[in-house]
Amino acid sequence: MLIVTENELLNLMNNRIVKMLKITLCTVPLQKYAESTLPLNLL
Structure with a gap:
């Protein structure tokens, strides 16, 4: 099993x-931008 410290976990989550x-x-x-330039019927 891999032992992960709390700091490493926090870093992973932050990343x-x-x-x-x-x-x-x-x-x-x-x-x-796309919504403002394209006619609505194309979306």
């Missing part, structure tokens, strides 16, 4: 959250 946040920050403006 995952940061990655998700970065992805969200990138995709949300793109979606908003």
Whole structure:
């Protein structure tokens, strides 16, 4: 079994959250931009 310290666990979780946040920050403006430029009937 692998022994993981609390700090390592926290780091892993933080990294995952940061990655998700970065992805969200990138995709949300793109979606908003697409929504504003594309006619609604195309979506």
